[in-house]
Amino acid sequence: MRPLTLTDLNPAILKVQYAVRGELAIKAEELREKLQSESHGLPFNKVISSNIGNPQQRGLDQPYLTFTRQVAALMEYPPLAEIVKDKWPQDVLDRARELHEEIGSIGAYSHSKGVPLIRKHVAQFIEERDGYPSDPEDIFLTAGASAGVSLILNVLITPNVTGVLIPIPQYPLYTATLAQYSGVALPYHLSEPEGWSTSLEEIKSALAKAEKDGVKPRALVVINPGNPTGAILDKDTMRNLVNLCEEHSLVLLADEVYQANLHRPDTHPFHSFKQVVREMNSPIPLFSFHSISKGVKGECGRRGGYFECTNISDEVRALLYKMASVSLCPPLSGQIGVDCLVRPPRPNDPSYPLWKRETDTIHAALRQRTQLMAQRLNALPGVSCVDSPGALYLYPKLELPDKAVEEARRLGKQPDELYALQLLEETGICVVPGSGFGQKDGEHHYRLTCLCPGVEEYVSALENFHLKFLQNFGLRVSWLFGPPLSVQFIDISHIKGTQQ
Ligand SMILES: Cc1ncc(COP(=O)(O)O)c(C=O)c1O
Known part of the structure; x- marks a missing residue:
């Protein structure tokens, strides 16, 4: 019997592409495996998954909301209600x-x-x-x-x-x-x-x-x-x-x-x-x-x-x-x-104070990380970044040196793919190249999420990598001693079609 091959399959399926879980994500998994060994020889100690909006993923570790999980637990195993009846809030028990x-x-x-x-x-x-x-x-x-x-x-x-x-x-x-x-x-x-x-x-x-x-x-x-x-x-x-x-x-x-x-x-x-x-x-x-x-x-x-x-x-x-x-x-x-x-808890429900504290903390962390990342990225030479007012991502634009573009072409890659691969290999930070989301010809971007804790440390690694990348591809960089003390956001909220 002839083995099943790709040519036997639906040709439409062969055309499907999904960059968020593409080459970079696969490579990140390999590196994560490699880090298990003491003699891994990698220049970093953890892989930072900034490629995917998956907040509870290991390494991102956004905490779950207690209310949601308590209701879920009671639905999974109803006899639990007897065990927790004097310990868990009454609105959780009622909801379940x-x-x-x-x-x-x-x-x-x-x-x-x-x-x-x-x-x-x-x-x-x-x-x-x-x-x-x-x-x-x-x-x-x-x-x-x-x-x-x-x-x-x-x-x-x-x-x-x-x-x-x-x-x-x-x-x-x-x-x-x-x-x-x-x-x-x-x-x-x-x-x-x-x-x-x-x-x-x-x-x-x-x-x-x-x-x-x-x-x-x-x-x-x-x-x-x-x-x-x-x-x-x-x-x-x-x-x-x-x-x-x-x-x-x-x-x-x-x-x-x-x-x-x-x-x-x-x-x-x-x-x-x-x-x-x-x-x-x-x-x-x-x-x-x-x-x-x-x-x-x-x-x-x-x-x-x-x-x-x-x-x-x-x-x-x-x-x-x-x-x-x-x-x-x-x-x-x-x-x-x-x-x-x-149907989250309402202000007079017993679960409300904890639910409010948990949700406020997550909102504040996402907001603070987004602003900090946008500020620091905008201070880098060759990077511009809209300071997103919503969602979980930033999508900075890169001006890459001609030599980097040529090198990418030689390797059969998009220039932002080359950038993202080197970023991963040198820092453990996994982002998704803009070519995975679509962009204008000749433009280069990458997407990173605001879900990673330890943002200070990781943005510093990103900055150092960026400057080294520019220099490796022959660009003289004057910004070598850290970011300017204050960085101006460009106010574009007056422009129609967006709230920035
Ligand atoms: C814009 C957008 N729509 C839909 C989805 C899919 O979400 P879900 O997990 O609900 O399928 C995502 C996931 O990242 C998304 O970013």
């Missing part, structure tokens, strides 16, 4: 009892759209957030936002015909899923000089190009707050995007998984597209995605999330239900995580 009465054992399949009571709670959360009604029947619980995005793209795409507008840079879930279903990616570039703003003109020119190429644009993807950019849309831009969807009959896919990661909420608030669509009384079809993986919960491994359908007909919703049924149901542990996400 309520969920248990509704669900029974979490070892059973649930409704394919998710447990009805939890969908009801999601709808209440949305109503409270937006001030507009939400119907539990419009809510689908999913195995993380990724499963929701995949389901929606699957049903929207006619292979090799349907075009989907995606921001560049983008989170590679979108290009990967489009490749999987043979959809056509219609890239629109975000504007870095304007704080990664979203430009209507860019989207219109992508639409015009699609028409010329015979591609049928069907959907617009917006990631807000952005990954990898951290930009947050202002309401005017959101309204313009909704109008554009109306004009071109586009379905809007609003990826809002970072809605709780706001570093400067007073000046840079989050508005949901659901709210904007309702305020405008717009008929555009909208799918909005949320997740338990981000925010301050960081429960990535539980695989919990949801999407809400707005202006979606019963007929289409029934089809989505049919497709959701094919995978039976989202994981129950993820669904319970969603319940805790949308």
